[in-house]
Amino acid sequence: MSKKKVAIQISGSGLLQDDVVMLGDKFLKQWKIPTGRPLILAFGSLSQEVTVLSVPKYEGMRMSPSFAKKLGLIHRSVLQIRYHADSRTLRIGPLISVLISRDYPxxxxxxxxxxxxxxxELVGACQKQGAYVYFITPSHVETVTGQIEGWIYDDGWKKTVMPVADVINNRLTSRKLENKPSVQHFVKEVKSLYGTEMYNEKFLDKHEVFEALKTNAGLKRYLPESYLLKSFSRFKSMCLAHPVVFLKPVRGSLGKGIIRISRQTDGSYLTHATLVGGVQKQTYPTLAKLFTGLSGKMKTTKYQIQQGIPLIDIGKKPVDFRALVQKNNTGKWKVTSIVARIAGGSHFVSNLARGGSLSTLKEAVNKTSLPPEVKKNALAQMRRAALDIAAAIEETIPAHFGELGIDLAMDTSGNIWLIEVNSKPSKNDNTPLSDNKIRPSVKAMLEYSAYLAGF
Structure with missing residues (x-):
């Protein structure tokens, strides 16, 4: 079994029958592909019996316009090709689809x-590396057949009918969409009927993550004290044990709904809550009154109560770090990027959606008052923490993940702490888009998808 990239050429109408493809003689000789006798051509979920004809001094694959349309392929698509002699199957691909929340036709x-x-950018990466990608939304998966309508790029965006993909990357941004019965049914069906692989298949909630990671003794040093908030006694013990605690919605994102509680010298408690327009401050004379003030929110939102960390800062603005950890072309976790995120204005969270800004890790750490030795080792320490956490998530949570956004903090003593893990990391949170250059995060996503598809 060998593999090689091949460009698809669509012949003029009527020149080729739909069950005939033409292939360069170099491929045929290299893999001993039989000509003039039927074999199976497979692309995603579609398999069709075809006869292969040889073309001298040619390195592409030619097919009829109607057959190309059936496959959903456009002219000059670049794919990888594999021949499996035992099953007489010629596979082209990988065929990848990305499940996104919505489209605006x-x-x-x-x-x-x-x-x-x-x-x-992903389309461009596929063209360079040899793959094919299309994009679907929950509205495209209401019914499960061997084909699905999706978006492709062909000198502009357009919809076409495609085979079910070898691999699906779940980029849904809401739990409500992900939990729709039609989406769950689609995922189950394509896995069982076509062997489709799906990764980043579920959202993570904060309680689930911290409870799972607590079982790993090696990660203890990264985990702030953290519990699901269920009672006043737990609330009181945490607020008395730590000068600062955070209440975080178990299923929140983008810094929404986080409440910072800090004990004052006079025994009162000051809260800072993230709102759409900024931060709301409020003072409570006792813990009991503070808990009563929160009880309304707790009826509709589950909170994780977490030990506050004395974060390093730049000009009194707290700094934390987002590590993007992805599976590579051999299925192993690797750190693609780590960026520093600096809180903006009066905010105590660093999310870009809350006015935070990005910096390189080195630049940010060097602007802090950390000791020189800590600054020197910061990157290596964070890489180690991110990889350890990713491996533990995979071991303890029963779901398939191909990339994770791991938010880390460093305290004023140089210790590293886990803030949270995001299974749908933003593509705009690491390196900026470039007109010509494919970002490492996009390339890694493509390489892992190809690995999963067997290419």
């Missing part, structure tokens, strides 16, 4: 809103 310049540029 009336906006053909920007049909996927803010992630359109990422989608376009």
């Amino acid at each position: 009336e906006q053909l310049e920007k049909p996927f809103g803010s992630i359109t540029m990422f989608c376009r």
Whole structure:
């Protein structure tokens, strides 16, 4: 079994029958592909019996327009090719689909809103590396057949009918969409019927993550004290044990709904709560009154109560770090990037959605008052922590993840702490988009998808 990239050429109408493909003689000789006798051509979920004809001094694959349409392929698509002699199957691919939350068909310049540029970048990466990608939303998966309507890029965005992909990357941004019965049914069906692999298949909640990681003794040094908030006694013991604690919605994201509670010298308690327009401050004379004040929110939102960490800061603005950890082309975890995130204005959270800004890890750490030796080892320490945490998530939580956004903090003594783990990391949180360059995060996503598909 060998593999090689091949460009797809669509012949003029009527020149080729739908059950005939033409292939360069170099491929045929290299893999001993039989000509003039039927074999199976497979692309995603689609398999069709075809006869292969040889073309001298040619390194592409030719097919008829109607057959290309059936496959969903456009002219000059670049794919990898594999021949499995035992099953007489010629596979082209990998075929990848990305499940996104919504599309805007009336906006053909920007049909996927803010992630359109990422989608376009992934298309370019596939063309360079040898793969094919299309994009689907929950509205496309209402019924499960061997084909599905999705978006492709062909000198502009357009919809076409595609085979079910070898691999699906779940980029849904809401639990409500992910838990729709039609989406769950689709995932179950494509896995069982076509052997489709799906990764980042579920959201993580904060309680689930911390409870799972607590079982790993080697990670203890990274974990702040953290519990699901269920009672006043737990609330009181945490607030008395730590000068600062955080209440975080178990299923929150982008810093929404976080409450910082700090004990004052007079015994009162000051809260800072993230709101759409900024931060709301409030003082409570006792813990009992503070708990009563929170009880309304606790009826509708589950909170994780967590030990506050004395974060390093730059000009009194707290700094934390986002490590993007991805599986590589051999299925192993690797750190793609680590960036520093500096809180903006009066905010105590660093999310870009809350006015935070990005910096390189080295630049940020060097602007702090940390000792020189700690600054020197910061990157290596964070890489180690991120990889250890990713491996533990995979071992303890029963779901398939291919990339994780791991938020880390460093305290004023140089210790590293876990803030949270995100299974749907933003594509705009590491390195900026470039017109010509494919970001390492996009390339890694493609390489892992190809690995999963067997290419």
